Amino acid sequence: MTHYLVRKQGIPVLARSRPDAAAPWPCTLFARYSDTQAQASLYIRFSIPVYGFSQDQTFTLIYDADNLVPGVNSIKPATTSLPQDQLDQLGRSGNPQLRVLALTVKQPCSIRSPHSTGSLGPKNGYEVPFHQLRKIAQAxxxxxxxxxxxxHTVNRALLDKVLERPEELAGLVENGKYTKQHKRVDWTVFGPVDQEDPPPYASASQKRSRQTATSSSPKYPSPKRILLDAAIFPGSPTEKATTTTQSPSPRPPSSHVLATPDIQEAVNKAVALYLPIALKMHLERLLDDAVEYAYDLRNQADGEFEDVIADHKIDIAGIKDDGIDEMNRVVNDKLSELKEQAQDIVDDAVEKMQDGALEAYDSIDGKLIAMLDEHDAYLRRQRERSGRWHTLHARGQRSVSLPL
Known part of the structure; x- marks a missing residue:
């Protein structure tokens, strides 16, 4: 049976390479243990924008039990203080119990990476987290x-076993949809990151040149620039207005110019052209936000549901154990009562048998004594008769022997 030592969807954590002085990076921890196969693995999953992919990609660092160095892994109370926002992100509920899971592996971990033909690199602006991920994977x-x-309390002993006696376990055999969509590689899949270039935000305070500002234009112009860019609209007769604007001493436009319908027509065309685009962008952004929010709510609900189910399982297991204990107690009490009743019945039967035996003994003894007395009287009578016969016989012999 496979046990999820933490919730199935993983838990929020902060990870870093121990020799690295950089701040830990947010990621997700998974932990699975199979008691039937004697296998266990820990997983740390990162999500980051990668060059060549339209969406963020996930990378899963795999720490198999047989790759852990025995005797040096631990989970101990943390001495690090975190800001409240990070505590809220890491904490489950109530008062967080911060622990540091210290892992030492024999060789750099394996990685589940999206399929690609070569090494991967970060998108612009994400060099720092990509470099941090590369260092963690290499550590x-x-x-x-x-x-x-x-x-959960019931899983803490299993987690301790994985950390303290990893030599008794093997790495968990992977399967499932995620495994098929991601190949197993090592840390060299991450291409080198140029650390000499400043991050994108470093140039925010510097003055931008006009060439940089005009070299790239947004995919959809901002609605605020519609009137400023009206000169490039096709069929927009604004040449007089543009010439007047560039004059060293501009004159106020005449009432005839203000009244002309051409400017209003240009504005209407601009609004008709850009309003659907802006509205579509806004609706798409709202839809993406709503989908992401709904997805987060569902993940949160799934996690809470699994936590409730796990708690109920623990409660049911406790109720079952209590019921078995109570049943054993009732059975033992009933068995003791039956034993006492059986002993009383046996004692009564023995007592009755003893009384019957004594009565039979007394009856037999009386009869034997009577028979013996009768036999003794008979023998006395016989002796008396024999004595008289011998006396008479002796007298007869003497009388015969006398001379006539």
Whole structure:
């Protein structure tokens, strides 16, 4: 049976390479243990924009039990203080119990990466997190900060076993849809990142040149620039207005110019052209936000539902154990009562048998005594008769022997 040592969807954590002085990076921790196969693995999943992909890609760092160095892995109370917003992100509920999961591996971990033909690189603006991910994947010593409340009490002993005696376990055999969509590689799949170039935000305070500002235009112009860009609209007769604007001493437009319908027509065309685009962009953004929010709500609900189910399973297991204990107690009490009743019945039967035996003994003894007395009287009579016969016989012999 496979156990999820934390919730199935993973838990929020902060991870970093131990020798690295950089701040830990947010990611998701998964932990699975199979008692029937004696297998266990820990997974750390990152999501980051990657060059060549339209959506963020996930990378899963795999720490198999047989790759852990025995005797040096642990989970201990954290001494790091975090801002409240990070505590809210890591904490399950109530008072977070921050722990540091310290892992030491024999060799850099394997990685589940999206399919690609070569090495991967970050999108512009994401060099720092990509470089951090590369360092964590390459490291053999990793620290993971988590809220210990995510680990159920019944699973903490299993997690300790994975950390303390990894030599007794093997890596978990992977399967499922995610495994098919991602290939297993090593840290070299991450291409090198140029750390000498400043990050994109470093130039925000510098003055931008006009060439940079005009070299690239947005896919859809901003609605605020519609009137400024009206000169490039086809069929927009604004040549006089443009010439007047460039004059060193501009004169106020005449009432005839203000009254002409051409400007209003240009504005109407601009609005008709750009309003649907702006509206579509706004609706798409709202839809994306709504879908993302609904997805987050569903993930949160799934996690809470699984937590409730797990708690109910624990409660049911406790109720079952209590019921078995109560049943055993009732059975033992009833068995003791039956034993006492059986012993009383046996004692009564023995007592009755003893009384019957004594009565039979007394009856037999009386009869034997009577028979013996009768036999003794008979023998006395016989002796008396024999004595008299011998006396008479002796007298007869003497009388015969006398002379006539």
């Amino acid at each position: 053999t010593e990793i620290d993971v900060l988590l809220d210990y409340n995510w680990v």
